[in-house]
Amino acid sequence: MFLLSNSPPLRNSPPPPCIPQAEIKSCKTMRDLIQIHAKKIKTGRIRDPFAAAEILQFCALTNHGDLQYARLVFDRMEEPNCFSFNTIIRAFSETNNQSIESLIIFSQMLYNEFVEPNRFTFPSVLKACGNMRRIEEGKQVHCQIIKRGSGLDLDEFIVSNLVRMYAICGLMKDARKLFEKSGVTRKVSVSDGNIVLWNVMIDGYIRIGDFDSARKLFDLMTQRSVVSWNGMIAGYAQNGYFKEALEIFQKMQLENVCPNYVTLVSVLPAISRLGALELGKWVHLYCQRNKIEVDDVLGSALIDMYSKCGSIEMAIQVFERVPRRNPVTWNAIIGGLSVHGLAIDALDYFNKMETEGVKPTDVCYISVLSACSHAGLVDEGRLYFDQMVRIAGLDPRIEHYGCMVDLLGRAGLFEEAEEFISKMPIKPDGVIWKALLGACKMHGNVEMGQRVAKKLMDLAPSDSGSYVALSNIYASLGDWEGVSAVRLMMKEKDIRKNPGCSWIELDGTIHEFLVEDESHPRAREIRLMLQEMSEKLRLNGYKPDTKQVLLNMDEEERESLVFHHSEKIAVAFGLISTKKNAPLQIVKNLRICGDCHSSMKFISRIYNRRIIVRDRNRFHHFENGVCSCMDYW
DNA sequence: TTAGGGTTAG
Numbered sequence: 001m002f003l004l005s006n007s008p009p010l011r012n013s014p015p016p017p018c019i020p021q022a023e024i025k026s027c028k029t030m031r032d033l034i035q036i037h038a039k040k041i042k043t044g045r046i047r048d049p050f051a052a053a054e055i056l057q058f059c060a061l062t063n064h065g066d067l068q069y070a071r072l073v074f075d076r077m078e079e080p081n082c083f084s085f086n087t088i089i090r091a092f093s094e095t096n097n098q099s100i101e102s103l104i105i106f107s108q109m110l111y112n113e114f115v116e117p118n119r120f121t122f123p124s125v126l127k128a129c130g131n132m133r134r135i136e137e138g139k140q141v142h143c144q145i146i147k148r149g150s151g152l153d154l155d156e157f158i159v160s161n162l163v164r165m166y167a168i169c170g171l172m173k174d175a176r177k178l179f180e181k182s183g184v185t186r187k188v189s190v191s192d193g194n195i196v197l198w199n200v201m202i203d204g205y206i207r208i209g210d211f212d213s214a215r216k217l218f219d220l221m222t223q224r225s226v227v228s229w230n231g232m233i234a235g236y237a238q239n240g241y242f243k244e245a246l247e248i249f250q251k252m253q254l255e256n257v258c259p260n261y262v263t264l265v266s267v268l269p270a271i272s273r274l275g276a277l278e279l280g281k282w283v284h285l286y287c288q289r290n291k292i293e294v295d296d297v298l299g300s301a302l303i304d305m306y307s308k309c310g311s312i313e314m315a316i317q318v319f320e321r322v323p324r325r326n327p328v329t330w331n332a333i334i335g336g337l338s339v340h341g342l343a344i345d346a347l348d349y350f351n352k353m354e355t356e357g358v359k360p361t362d363v364c365y366i367s368v369l370s371a372c373s374h375a376g377l378v379d380e381g382r383l384y385f386d387q388m389v390r391i392a393g394l395d396p397r398i399e400h401y402g403c404m405v406d407l408l409g410r411a412g413l414f415e416e417a418e419e420f421i422s423k424m425p426i427k428p429d430g431v432i433w434k435a436l437l438g439a440c441k442m443h444g445n446v447e448m449g450q451r452v453a454k455k456l457m458d459l460a461p462s463d464s465g466s467y468v469a470l471s472n473i474y475a476s477l478g479d480w481e482g483v484s485a486v487r488l489m490m491k492e493k494d495i496r497k498n499p500g501c502s503w504i505e506l507d508g509t510i511h512e513f514l515v516e517d518e519s520h521p522r523a524r525e526i527r528l529m530l531q532e533m534s535e536k537l538r539l540n541g542y543k544p545d546t547k548q549v550l551l552n553m554d555e556e557e558r559e560s561l562v563f564h565h566s567e568k569i570a571v572a573f574g575l576i577s578t579k580k581n582a583p584l585q586i587v588k589n590l591r592i593c594g595d596c597h598s599s600m601k602f603i604s605r606i607y608n609r610r611i612i613v614r615d616r617n618r619f620h621h622f623e624n625g626v627c628s629c630m631d632y633w
Numbered sequence: 634t635t636a637g638g639g640t641t642a643g
Contacts, residue, residue, distance in 0.1 A: 123634060157634050164635070196635040203636065227636045234636070265638035300639035331640035363641045370642060402642030431643050438643070465643090591643090617643065 024054050030066050033058050037073075052077055053084045060091035067091055067098070074105075082115045089121060093128035102128035103137060117144070119152060123161040130165035138165045156182075160196045167204025172213075175204050195225045202228065206235035211244075226260050234266035243510075245270035246279065261292055268301035275587035275614055277309035278508045284318075296324050300332045307336025310585045310612040310619060325353075327361045335367035339618045341628050343375030362394050369403035373410060374618060376632060381407040402431050409439025410632070414448055430460050437469045441476065449473040464490070464497045475547040502566035502588045504574050513569040516561070520573065529572040534563055537602045545595040562595045567613060571603060583610035591615045591633075601625050 027033045037055050040046040046055075052073065059070035074080060074088045085105065092101035106125045109117055117125075122145055129138035142162060145152045152158055159182050166175035179185065179201050184194045198221055205214035218224070218232050229252045236245035249267045252259065259267075264283055271280045284302055287294055294302060299322035306315035319325075319333045330353045337346035350368050353360060360368075365388045372381035385404055388394050401424050408417035417436055421428050433456045440449035449470060456466035467490050474482030490496070503512040511520065520526060546558035553561070567588050574584040592600075592615040604611050605625035613620045621628035 127634080160634060199635045225635080229636090231636050234638075238638095262637050266636085269639075297637095297639050302639090304640065326639090328640045333640095335640060361640085366641045373642085397642085399642040404642090406643065434643050 024058055027058060027064070029064050030059070030069065033064075047078070049077075049079065049081050049084070053081065053087065056084055057087050060087050067095060071101075079114060080112075082118060082121070085109045085112075085115055086118075086120045086124070089128075090124040093124040093131065096131075099128035099131040103132075103134070106141075117148075119155045119158060122152065122155075123157045126158070126161040126165045130161075130168040133169050135165075135169040135171065138169065156194075156197075160200055163197055163204075164200045167200055168207065170204075170208050172204050172208055172210070175201060192225075195221070195223060195228065199225065199227050199231055202231050203235075206231065206239075209239070211235070211239070211241065224257070226257060226263065229257055230260075230262045230266055233263060233270075237266055237270040242270040242273045246274065246276065246510075258290075259286065261298065264292065265298055265301050268298075268305045272301075272305045272308035274503070274505075274510060275309050275585065276505045276508070276510060277306075277311060277585060278505055280305040280309050282508070294318070294322065296322055296326045296329050300326075300329045303329065303332040303336060307332070307340065308614070310614060312336055312340045312342065312619075325356075325358070327358060327364065330358055331361065331364045331367060334364060334371070338367045338371035338374065340621070341374055341618065341630075343371040343377055346371040347377075347380065360388075360392060362388075362397060362400070365392075365394065366397075366399045366403060369400060369407065373403050373407035374629070374632070376411060378407060378411045378413070398426055398429055398432070401426065401428070402435055405432050406435040406439070409436050410442060412439070412443050414439070414443075414445060418448075430456060430463065430465075433459065434465060434469070437466065437473075441469055441473045444473070444477055446473055446477060446479075461493070462495060464495050467495055468497055472547070498590060500566045500588065500590045500593075502570040502586050504570045504584065504586050506574075506577055511570070511573060513566045513573070515566050516564040517566065517569055522573065522576070525576050526569060526572045529576050530563060530568065533568070533572060533575075533599075533603065536606050537599060540602055540606055542599065542602050545598060547594070562593070563599075565593060565596050567592060567596045568599060571600070571611065575607060575609070581608055583612065585612045585614075587614045589616060591617055592620060597627065597631070597633075601627055 023036055024033070027036065033055065040051055040055070045051050056070055056073045059065040059073060060067060070088060070091060074084060077084060089102045089105050089109070092098050092105065102124060106117070106121070109115055109121070122141065125141050126138065129135070129141060145158060145162070159178060163175045163178050166172070166178065179197060182197060184197050198217060202214045202217050205211070205217070214232065214235060218228060221228060229248065232248045233245050236242070236248065245267060249259070249263070252263070264287065268280070268283060271283065283305070286292070287298065292298070299318055302318045303315045306312070306318060315333060315336045319329065322329055330349070334346050334349050334353070337349060346368065350360065350364070353364070365384065368384050369381055372378070372384065381404065385396070385400065388400070389396060401420070404420055405417050408420060417439065421432060421436070433452050437449060437452045437456065439445070440452060453466045453470035456463070460466070467486055471483050471486040474480070474486065499514055501512060501514055503510050505511075513520065518527075544559040544562055546555065546562055549558045549561055567586055570586045571584060574586070578584065592613055597620065600611050600613060600620070600622045602625065603609065604622035611622040613622070618629065618633060620633070
């Protein structure tokens with residue numbers, strides 16, 4: 001309900017004196033405001049432009065306001081002054097998807113003979129143009145600024161918003177010109193207003209993917225605000241430069257800059273991807289010590305961090321304490337349980353979510369189907385897929401089809417899987433065929449394996465994955481001729497296997513290892529540990545599995561090679577660097593190999609260690625000679 | 634004024 005006067009304002013009678021401002025300042029809700037507004041309409045005081053402007057400001061710009069109401073207040077103003085125009089333009093420029101209103105009102109302002117846009121008008125108008133990526137309108141506004149003179153083009157707010165507009169639209173050359181013209185690059189030190197300009201430029205470079213230029217500017221800054229740090233961290237983290245994101249985050253601590261809410265939400269995904277649990281725990285503690293509220297967004301990031309860093313127990317704990325849960329929060333926990341192989345729990349949480357009235361999203365169904373597939377729950381998987389389509393009315397995406405093919409393939413239902421693919425309304429991608437190929441390898445289905453590998457090779461001729469998988473199928477059946485043929489093909493086409501890489505975090509530092517890696521400062525001790533491990537494992541009945549080695553070498557060399565796989569080096573380093581019985585956590589960029597998987601089982605028993613390996617697809621919790629995946633991965 | 638987030642098949 002809008003309490004707006006329907007009677008036309010009396011033009012000739014002067015408005016009564018304005019009521020004290022404190023009345024509106026004490027408003028806490030729209031309800032309070034509406035009461036005062038009604039009173040002003042009744043007494044005629046609304047005709048005082050200052051009183052009306054004050055009402056407008058509350059509705060348009062405060063947290064408890066209502067922009068729709070503000071628009072009606074503005075439209076009813078008989079002669080809106082410059083202040084009111086600026087207020088409403090600013091309010092719309094800051095509201096998602098409504099920036100166009102700012103431009104419409106701005107053009108009304110240009111036609112209004114009683115008001116002139118001023119230095120407070122242009123920043124918002126430029127912001128609106130930037131938000132909508134309307135560079136043509138933006139350039140026209142830029143012309144207006146120059147044409148009107150009065151030093152508008154030197155105003156720091158206008159300049160920074162001009163630079164922002166060009167930067168956000170990707171026109172970095174124009175942004176750079178203005179940036180350099182502003183003189184900030186010539187100043188010895190960066191002052192509180194200039195930082196904004198630098199930040200805007202950094203953000204612009206990151207948006208166009210020019211990380212070198214962004215970093216150069218960042219490094220040149222003699223003073224930075226938390227926004228400068230956040231910009232670099234979020235930029236790196238969202239574009240896959242996880243190590244760089246952590247490096248900046250750590251540099252930030254060294255320079256005694258306090259991270260804020262945005263910093264933490266931005267850095268957590270990088271921590272998750274790298275599996276840096278210690279750092280993740282530090283972030284969580286930092287929230288608690290500095291009273292940074294763990295809301296649904298930060299909570300989701302923490303849940304994801306704990307689950308991706310191997311601590312599903314902590315992920316559950318954070319989930320239970322989050323004050324409100326949105327679909328992403330639910331997805332984070334369900335996805336976490338799923339990659340840890342806790343399919344039943346994942347399905348329990350899914351049901352809980354539905355009971356609480358939260359509608360599952362398509363992303364959630366991906367986690368649920370993936371959980372079913374890893375646990376071999378074929379019937380449940382079929383049921384959920386059906387539920388998603390028929391009841392939830394969601395269109396399956398390629399990821400859902402991928403899960404289903406994986407589910408059917410792992411269960412050995414080859415015909416059903418192939419038929420499923422043939423009926424897909426979307427063209428199957430490489431991942432779909434890889435899922436089926438993986439199933440062929442698992443069940444030794446050479447005939448289908450060859451066909452699928454051929455399809456994959458046509459689809460992505462330079463991707464080593466299909467060649468490696470086909471070679472592994474031959475190898476698992478002892479067909480060495482087949483293995484050599486694939487090897488020859490790879491050699492002819494100069495296709496190389498992606499190098500495996502594993503890492504382990506100790507005291508907040510990430511130690512990375514490649515196969516046969518000797519580059520670590522403690523390489524000698526690691527080598528001795530690997531020898532000791534090899535002897536102890538053999539004494540306990542371990543037999544090396546060298547089937548998956550692609551290279552042409554004799555058996556002894558093959559055995560040595562598999563024993564120097566990156567994940568084993570990481571474990572050896574963990575064993576010599578941590579206290580007795582302490583759990584070890586390893587992250588690997590590819591899937592764990594069969595030999596490493598069986599070795600980890602032995603190591604967990606012989607050395608009495610819990611070993612958690614996160615591979616490309618999921619978690620393996622090794623304890624007392626058993627893996628949580630039950631060898632089904 | 635500037636940055637503004639989290640979840641996703643193999």
